[in-house]
Amino acid sequence: MKLQPRQQILEIWQATARTSFQDGKWIWGGRDSSNSISDAEQLLCLMTPAAGPAVFKLDRPDETSDDVLRALRGLGDSVEIPRLLIRILTEYMERYSAADGTPVFAGEEYFQPPPGVPELSDTLRTMDVVDSFSTSVALSLSTIGFLRVFREVIKREDLRREVEALEALASKRLSAAMVGLLRSFTVSVFDAHSPEGRALCRTANQSGVPERQIIEDLRRALREINARLRDVTIGSGAGIAEDLDNPNRLFECGWSWGIVRKAPAIVTSEQVGEQREGVAQAAPYLYFTVVALDGIAALFSERTRLLGLLNEEQTRLAQALQLRWDLTQSYWSTIATFGSGRWPLEDIPWRTTDRAESDYFSLLVTSIVVQDLVRRRAPDAALSRVGQVLNELANRSRITRRPFELNDPALPMHSPGVRIDLFGADGDTETTLRWTVSDFAPLLLQRTVRIAGLMRDTERRGALLGLADDVWDHLQLRRIAGEPGTDLWDQPGNVFSQLPSISDHPSWYYTRRVVECLVTAADVVGSPPLRNERLAELAGDLLSEADHRFDQELLRGSTEAGPAMRSTLQSARATLRRAREIVADHPGTAFVLVSEVLRDLDRLAAARSDLSGGL
Amino acid sequence: MLVFATSDKGGTGRSVTSCNVVYRRALQSSDVCYLDFDFGSPTAGAIFHINALVSGVPERGLHSYLLGKANDPVRYDVWTSSDRDSLRGRPPGAGRLVFHPGDSGGGEFSADRDVVRRCVNLLLRLDEEFELCLVDLSAGRSYATQIVLAATATPELAAVPYRWLIYHRWTRQHIIAAANLVNGRRGIIETGAELGHDRDRLSSAIRFVRTAVVDPDSTELAGLRAAQIAWLRDCNTDLQEIASGRRVGRTQMLGAVPLDPVLQWREQLISDNDVLTRHIANQATVDAFNTIAKRLFDDSAWEGL
Numbered sequence: 001m002k003l004q005p006r007q008q009i010l011e012i013w014q015a016t017a018r019t020s021f022q023d024g025k026w027i028w029g030g031r032d033s034s035n036s037i038s039d040a041e042q043l044l045c046l047m048t049p050a051a052g053p054a055v056f057k058l059d060r061p062d063e064t065s066d067d068v069l070r071a072l073r074g075l076g077d078s079v080e081i082p083r084l085l086i087r088i089l090t091e092y093m094e095r096y097s098a099a100d101g102t103p104v105f106a107g108e109e110y111f112q113p114p115p116g117v118p119e120l121s122d123t124l125r126t127m128d129v130v131d132s133f134s135t136s137v138a139l140s141l142s143t144i145g146f147l148r149v150f151r152e153v154i155k156r157e158d159l160r161r162e163v164e165a166l167e168a169l170a171s172k173r174l175s176a177a178m179v180g181l182l183r184s185f186t187v188s189v190f191d192a193h194s195p196e197g198r199a200l201c202r203t204a205n206q207s208g209v210p211e212r213q214i215i216e217d218l219r220r221a222l223r224e225i226n227a228r229l230r231d232v233t234i235g236s237g238a239g240i241a242e243d244l245d246n247p248n249r250l251f252e253c254g255w256s257w258g259i260v261r262k263a264p265a266i267v268t269s270e271q272v273g274e275q276r277e278g279v280a281q282a283a284p285y286l287y288f289t290v291v292a293l294d295g296i297a298a299l300f301s302e303r304t305r306l307l308g309l310l311n312e313e314q315t316r317l318a319q320a321l322q323l324r325w326d327l328t329q330s331y332w333s334t335i336a337t338f339g340s341g342r343w344p345l346e347d348i349p350w351r352t353t354d355r356a357e358s359d360y361f362s363l364l365v366t367s368i369v370v371q372d373l374v375r376r377r378a379p380d381a382a383l384s385r386v387g388q389v390l391n392e393l394a395n396r397s398r399i400t401r402r403p404f405e406l407n408d409p410a411l412p413m414h415s416p417g418v419r420i421d422l423f424g425a426d427g428d429t430e431t432t433l434r435w436t437v438s439d440f441a442p443l444l445l446q447r448t449v450r451i452a453g454l455m456r457d458t459e460r461r462g463a464l465l466g467l468a469d470d471v472w473d474h475l476q477l478r479r480i481a482g483e484p485g486t487d488l489w490d491q492p493g494n495v496f497s498q499l500p501s502i503s504d505h506p507s508w509y510y511t512r513r514v515v516e517c518l519v520t521a522a523d524v525v526g527s528p529p530l531r532n533e534r535l536a537e538l539a540g541d542l543l544s545e546a547d548h549r550f551d552q553e554l555l556r557g558s559t560e561a562g563p564a565m566r567s568t569l570q571s572a573r574a575t576l577r578r579a580r581e582i583v584a585d586h587p588g589t590a591f592v593l594v595s596e597v598l599r600d601l602d603r604l605a606a607a608r609s610d611l612s613g614g615l
Numbered sequence: 616m617l618v619f620a621t622s623d624k625g626g627t628g629r630s631v632t633s634c635n636v637v638y639r640r641a642l643q644s645s646d647v648c649y650l651d652f653d654f655g656s657p658t659a660g661a662i663f664h665i666n667a668l669v670s671g672v673p674e675r676g677l678h679s680y681l682l683g684k685a686n687d688p689v690r691y692d693v694w695t696s697s698d699r700d701s702l703r704g705r706p707p708g709a710g711r712l713v714f715h716p717g718d719s720g721g722g723e724f725s726a727d728r729d730v731v732r733r734c735v736n737l738l739l740r741l742d743e744e745f746e747l748c749l750v751d752l753s754a755g756r757s758y759a760t761q762i763v764l765a766a767t768a769t770p771e772l773a774a775v776p777y778r779w780l781i782y783h784r785w786t787r788q789h790i791i792a793a794a795n796l797v798n799g800r801r802g803i804i805e806t807g808a809e810l811g812h813d814r815d816r817l818s819s820a821i822r823f824v825r826t827a828v829v830d831p832d833s834t835e836l837a838g839l840r841a842a843q844i845a846w847l848r849d850c851n852t853d854l855q856e857i858a859s860g861r862r863v864g865r866t867q868m869l870g871a872v873p874l875d876p877v878l879q880w881r882e883q884l885i886s887d888n889d890v891l892t893r894h895i896a897n898q899a900t901v902d903a904f905n906t907i908a909k910r911l912f913d914d915s916a917w918e919g920l
Contacts, residue, residue, distance in 0.1 A: 060859065061864070061865060061866045061920065062855065062858065062859030062864025062865045062866055062867075063855055063856065063859050063864070063865075064865070066832070078865050078866065079865075079866050079918075079919070079920060082920075083920075153866070153920055154920040155815075155919070155920065156918070156919065156920060159920060
């Protein structure tokens with residue numbers, strides 16, 4: 001693998017420290033100036049690896065590894081780094097709280113005005129957005145986890161107070177983000193013959209079945225999800241299940257871009273401050289659905305459970321979110337792999353029910369399907385089909401293929417990105433915003449590495465890792481060369497000469513996603529290597545032959561035969577023992593060790609054959 | 616400031632490191648004073664290359680003073696009394712470097728009230744005169760340690776800042792011994808608390824110095840086989856865990872002195888000449904001494920967690 005997660009994460013850390021911390025001051029914001037999402041993403045560039053593989057831990061200053069300290073030297077020594085992190089995390093939490101302490105999840109510069117409108121009003125700009133909820137869940141969880149461990153090593157009273165204050169802030173932000181996610185979930189029900197219904201049927205219908213049939217099939221496949229929707233009783237998206245009893249109705253579920261209009265407030269004992277009125281359209285947006293799913297998954301990860309990061313009330317909210325996660329996950333996965341022939345997912349590009357289509361949407365759906373395959377422990381064949389889709393997306397997006405010199409339709413997907421129009425609820429014409437997403441390449445890499453890690457077949461795994469290497473090469477080239485964002489992302493002009501070069505300020509949005517890829521890759525590399533049955537069998541046979549020949553040698557009394565012979569046999573004995581120890585886990589290595597022994601033993605045998613008249 | 620230097624066991628390089636630290640501090644233009652409280656074997660004279668003092672002074676040393684046999688302990692200015700050419704003559708900009716030797720025929724003695732009073736008087740006087748007074752104690756739990764713990768607990772010395780350096784080598788046994796010397800039974804903190812020290816304050820004034828450290832990643836180990844390095848790195852991680860579990864970890868460390876042939880075979884002050892002209896000592900060693908000399912006075916290094 002060309003991806004070397006440890007070295008590359010450290011490189012990014014070094015660059016992040018250099019760009020973000022100058023003259024003892026933390027510098028917020030990059031290309032998209034400072035807002036609740038970008039600043040959290042900036043912090044996550046440090047916090048995501050620190051909460052991940054053990055080698056990147058910063059919460060035990062005595063045990064931080066030296067290369068990590070070297071990379072983060074700009075931030076201080078092993079004691080100063082955690083203290084600085086506490087300071088800037090606290091600053092973040094306070095910065096994004098309203099005067100009354102209500103956490104703020106505003107999109108600000110990430111929102112753009114729709115065409116023809118010069119500027120967004122302040123009301124629109126400060127609207128809460130799902131991306132910020134999800135990012136905040138990740139940041140709060142990593143903060144609380146970091147503090148839980150760090151707390152144990154501190155003795156000073158003032159530091160302890162700082163830690164407690166930050167933990168309270170992070171916990172509050174976490175609860176508020178969870179409430180936000182519960183109030184932006186939505187189920188949109190439509191008639192099967194409406195434009196939305198037709199679009200859904202067209203996507204699902206890959207084998208040309210009559211329309212009536214496909215509606216029936218779809219309803220049957222979604223029956224279980226349909227039934228479980230009745231369990232959605234709090235927040236938005238509740239009480240819609242009855243509408244679905246009509247056999248001509250279909251639905252979609254997922255997350256809207258913000259708090260849905262008329263979403264009821266969540267009753268909770270947690271102090272989450274004011275629950276603002278929502279305005280968003282009650283229809284799922286594919287991008288925000290994927291973002292929400294990723295954020296929510298962290299709530300019930302192994303780490304969250306082991307460290308006990310959630311309190312009782314948060315656990316209750318997390319369960320409510322998990323129900324929505326399960327439903328959404330199953331829904332999209334069912335649609336994407338519907339039918340017995342070609343999957344709708346394989347019919348690139350994906351078309352949404354509001355008839356937008358893009359390769360990017362295909363990639364988003366892929367990522368949901370991957371999650372679902374993980375959960376179902378799907379066979380290699382299914383994984384491999386998704387791998388094929390990723391491969392094709394890499395081609396189509398010109399990551400592994402050369403773009404046209406002029407007007408290549410794939411390039412705008414990388415820069416400026418795919419534009420998503422965000423609407424208010426029906427009848428609200430005031431609310432229209434634009435959102436741009438350009439994370440195609442890192443998302444592609446992350447899902448590729450993820451699937452590769454799940455594959456059990458060495459050959460297919462190798463092929464996918466090859467693809468991952470190609471995408472990584474592409475990403476490497478997109479690093480910024482100039483100041484101030486040196487070595488960070490993203491400068492698409494480096495690989496696509498057709499694209500204009502953009503500002504050299506780092507995009508934390510993009511860099512954070514690259515960091516996530518690398519953390520996923522570190523997990524894959526850290527897992528034990530695949531064990532090949534053929535190789536294991538061969539190593540076992542070889543081992544027994546070597547054992548036998550070794551015993552024969554002993555029977556000849558070779559141990560009496562002077563120092564040279566004795567040391568050969570001793571080393572053979574030790575090597576065989578080592579081979580036997582590891583043959584179960586590392587048959588390939590055992591194979592090599594045994595071969596050495598066989599060669600040594602054979603030298604003795606060959607020498608003897610000389611006596612019996614050989615050459 | 617008073618700095619007390621001790622070590623978990625003998626042979627850690629306590630005296631030679633302490634001497635080098637005061638020497639570096641003097642070069643950083645502070646007035647410094649070194650007191651040899653190693654009553655069993657007062658040999659710091661050898662490190663400063665004062666031939667007459669290789670095993671202490673015959674009379675009027677620190678023993679005689681503390682026992683009341685001499686009113687005014689004898690002292691030597693290293694810049695004028697050293698027999699080593701490169702040490703003779705105070706370098707421009709450097710501060711005073713004064714050495715208080717012990718008596719050659721001395722030995723351990725217990726801490727009675729008079730001894731402690733004399734010790735207080737001496738430390739008070741020297742603290743006024745010098746920026747840094749480094750008191751080199753003997754290894755392990757010793758009477759010398761008790762005397763200075765009792766002295767610093769008296770109201771007369773309450774306003775004088777003090778700090779402790781515990782030297783230990785970077786091995787499993789030494790880490791455990793050093794941790795015990797500080798936190799264990801009859802250790803510095805327990806003894807200090809009995810003598811009237813505030814536990815937290817005393818504990819926050821103690822830092823460890825690792826000596827003869829072999830860095831598994833250093834270029835000097837190029838001669839080792841890859842397998843040896845792989846093993847060494849794992850050992851190092853192991854030691855880090857042991858140290859961290861016993862509160863001797865990196866956060867409690869003031870500095871680490873690498874293994875250096877000059878210190879190993881001939882305990883002496885490392886002059887810049889030794890590094891730059893004669894190439895017998897390593898720059899990294901001098902850097903380590905300089906860092907310790909600086910961090911001794913750097914409050915942020917003592918804040919801790």
